[in-house]
Amino acid sequence: MSLVTRLTYALPHRWLSSIARSLAYSRHPRVSRWLIDTVTEKFGVDLEEAAEADPRAYPTFNAFFTRALRPGARQPDPDPRALLMPADGRISQCGPIRAGEIFQAKGRSFTAAELLASEDDARAFDDGLFATVYLSPKDYHRVHMPWTGRLLRTVHVPGRLFSVGPNAVRLVPRLFARNERLVCHFETDFGPMAVVMVGALLVSGVETVWGGVEIPQYGDRVLEKRYDGAGIELKRFEEMARFNYGSTVIVLLPPGVAELAPGLGEEVAVRLGQRLATLSR
Structure with missing residues (x-):
C-alpha cells in the first residue's frame, strides 16, 4: 500500500x-x-x-x-432504448451484481446492501447491473439522469472520505461502501433505479436539483428523506445533481431489463449522454 x-x-x-x-x-x-x-x-x-x-x-x-457546459456540448444517444452515461469520467468498473456483490477492483468487492445501507433495497438489484464512473478534477461535475424516473427518496449514509482515485480503489477495501454518500432511489417504467453520489477526500459537498446542498452537513446516522408524494420526475438526460469536487457516481439497475453497452470496462473514458446500456424489454 x-x-x-x-x-x-x-x-x-x-x-x-x-x-x-x-x-x-x-x-x-x-x-x-x-x-x-x-x-x-x-x-x-x-x-x-x-x-x-x-x-x-x-x-x-x-x-x-461546477460550471455548466455550453448548449450542445453533450448530446444524448438518439436510440430511445439507450440508458445514458450519467457523467463525464472513466469507468472504474461495471458489470453484473453477482450474489449481491459489486466488483470494486481485483480481489475487492462490496455488497449492494452495504452501498445502499439496506438489505431490503439491495434485493431489488440482485443479479442486476452496476456501473461505477469516476469523475476526475478536469471533468464536468454535474450528474444527469440515465433514464426518466420519479424520485421516491434519498438516503444520506455517513462515512469516511477516502480518495476515490484509481490507486485508492485498488487498495482500500469496500471503499465506496465506506465513504459518505447520497443514495437516490427512482421509480422508472422498467422498475427501480438507484443513483449513488459517493463523496471523497476534499469533496466539499453534494447538491441535488430538488433539495440543494445535501452534503455537508456530514452525517452521524443514516438519514432518509421521502419524496413519494412530491411529484418530482426527472427526464432522461436531465441534470439531477452535482459534486463540488471530483468523485464517483454509481448506477444500479434491476435484473433482466438491460444489457451494458459493448466496449465498456475498467479505465475506459466516457462522456455524459453516451450509451450506458440498452433496454432489453
Whole structure:
C-alpha cells in the first residue's frame, strides 16, 4: 500500500474537506484565481466546452468547478432504448451484481446492501447491473439522469472520505461502501433505479436539483428523506445533481431489463449522454 493511501487512514477526513470547502467558496480573487489556474493547468481542463470559457468570470473556485457546459456540448444517444452515461469520467468498473456483490477492483468487492445501507433495497438489484464512473478534477461535475424516473427518496449514509482515485480503489477495501454518500432511489417504467453520489477526500459537498446542498452537513446516522408524494420526475438526460469536487457516481439497475453497452470496462473514458446500456424489454 502506498504511503499516501496509508496516510488517508489516519487523516482527519472531514476537517480537511471543510478546509477545502472554505477555499473553494472563497471570493478572494487571489485564492480563486490560483486554484482555478492550478487545476486548469495540472489536469488540462477544456474550457472551450464550458458555457463560460473565461476562467476569470468565475467568482469562486466552486463556481468554476461546477460550471455548466455550453448548449450542445453533450448530446444524448438518439436510440430511445439507450440508458445514458450519467457523467463525464472513466469507468472504474461495471458489470453484473453477482450474489449481491459489486466488483470494486481485483480481489475487492462490496455488497449492494452495504452501498445502499439496506438489505431490503439491495434485493431489488440482485443479479442486476452496476456501473461505477469516476469523475476526475478536469471533468464536468454535474450528474444527469440515465433514464426518466420519479424520485421516491434519498438516503444520506455517513462515512469516511477516502480518495476515490484509481490507486485508492485498488487498495482500500469496500471503499465506496465506506465513504459518505447520497443514495437516490427512482421509480422508472422498467422498475427501480438507484443513483449513488459517493463523496471523497476534499469533496466539499453534494447538491441535488430538488433539495440543494445535501452534503455537508456530514452525517452521524443514516438519514432518509421521502419524496413519494412530491411529484418530482426527472427526464432522461436531465441534470439531477452535482459534486463540488471530483468523485464517483454509481448506477444500479434491476435484473433482466438491460444489457451494458459493448466496449465498456475498467479505465475506459466516457462522456455524459453516451450509451450506458440498452433496454432489453
